[in-house]
Amino acid sequence: MGTRLYSVVIDCADPAGLGRWWADVLGWPVTFDAPDEVAIEPSDDDICHDLAIVFVPVPEPKRYKNRVHLDLATRSTSDQADIVDRLVAMGATHADIGQEDVSWVVLADPEGNELCVAEPGDRFDEPGTIEAIVVDAINPGRLARFWAEATGWHMDYESHMVASLRHPSGKPPALDMVAVTDPKQTKNRVHLDVAPNAGDDQEAQVNRLLRLGAKEVDVGQGDDVTWVVLGDPEDNEFCVLSPR
Numbered sequence: 001m002g003t004r005l006y007s008v009v010i011d012c013a014d015p016a017g018l019g020r021w022w023a024d025v026l027g028w029p030v031t032f033d034a035p036d037e038v039a040i041e042p043s044d045d046d047i048c049h050d051l052a053i054v055f056v057p058v059p060e061p062k063r064y065k066n067r068v069h070l071d072l073a074t075r076s077t078s079d080q081a082d083i084v085d086r087l088v089a090m091g092a093t094h095a096d097i098g099q100e101d102v103s104w105v106v107l108a109d110p111e112g113n114e115l116c117v118a119e120p121g122d123r124f125d126e127p128g129t130i131e132a133i134v135v136d137a138i139n140p141g142r143l144a145r146f147w148a149e150a151t152g153w154h155m156d157y158e159s160h161m162v163a164s165l166r167h168p169s170g171k172p173p174a175l176d177m178v179a180v181t182d183p184k185q186t187k188n189r190v191h192l193d194v195a196p197n198a199g200d201d202q203e204a205q206v207n208r209l210l211r212l213g214a215k216e217v218d219v220g221q222g223d224d225v226t227w228v229v230l231g232d233p234e235d236n237e238f239c240v241l242s243p244r
Contacts, residue, residue: 003194003205005151005167005175006241007039007052008070008133011189012111015055021110022053025072025087026130047126049171054193062112065097067180067236068190071104071116073124073131073172080105083117083128113190124172132164132174133192136184138234140177146233147175149212150194184235187219193227195241206230206240 012018019038023030028046032039038055042048074080084105088094092115095108103119116134124131137143144163148155153165153175165175196205206228210216213233221229227239 001197001200002152003150003196003209003240005051005153005192006195006244007054007193008068009054009056009191009193009239010113011058011060012055012113013057013061014111015057018109018111019053019055021091022055024090026053026128028053047124047129047171048173049167049169051173058189062189064185065182066114066190067136067184067188068192069114069116069134070130070173071118071132071134071176073126073129074118074120075125075127076120079127080117080120087117123174126172130173132172132176134176134178135236136180136182137163137177138180138183140179143232143234144175144177146213147177150209150214150232150238151175188237191237191239193239193241196243198243200243202228202240202242209240 015038016033019030019040023040028040028042030038031041036057039052041052072083074083087107091110092107095106095114097106097114099106105117107115107117109115118131140163141158144155144158144165148165153167156166156174157164161179163177196202209230214230217229217231217237219229219237226242229237229239231237
């Protein structure tokens with residue numbers, strides 16, 4: 001039956017603090033709170049489909065621009081300005097990643113993770129919701145085709161600069177692969193988790209993804225874990241969780 005996108009995982013120094021910050025940004029409740037993991041998820045009346053954001057502790061400080069980040073939707077230029085002002089008042093900072101004169105605003109959360117307040121558009125018009133999960137890519141189309149197989153999402157748009165996947169329901173967020181030229185330098189601080197459905201075979205799905213171009217990755221996870229760490233065709237780490 002394949003795997004589905006289950007969560008976005010963010011490495012951080014303070015999972016509880018950063019989890020609460022993102023919960024306040026998105027209006028999502030904290031659904032799990034432990035010293036080694038904090039999770040937030042959309043409420044039943046949120047327009048986003050079921051997707052968790054998980055915060056886990058790591059000792060390493062952030063050193064490079066993240067290769068995976070979140071974009072927030074806006075309906076108008078005034079919405080965009082209001083969201084930027086609200087996030088800055090909450091502790092976000094403006095970030096310069098070389099974007100120059102663009103229609104979106106680049107910010108960083110309290111631990112330095114980049115996020116964008118998108119330009120007004122017609123993809124998703126609920127201000128402040130997650131419009132897209134954005135992944136840097138050397139070859140956006142190739143990477144998007146892999147992630148279509150990993151998530152069950154379909155290709156919505158493809159050019160040499162951007163390839164975008166959409167959930168079958170049409171609900172946000174999109175999964176965008178955006179062209180960059182800079183190489184990956186270290187383990188990603190933001191990664192995706194996929195999961196087989198309940199009753200499916202985790203090992204079979206891992207083998208399927210390996211045949212599609214994934215590779216086994218050791219990030220120090222050890223043997224006593226229930227997930228399998230892989231790298232996608234551009235070496236972005238992701239986890240195949242146990243069936244659920």
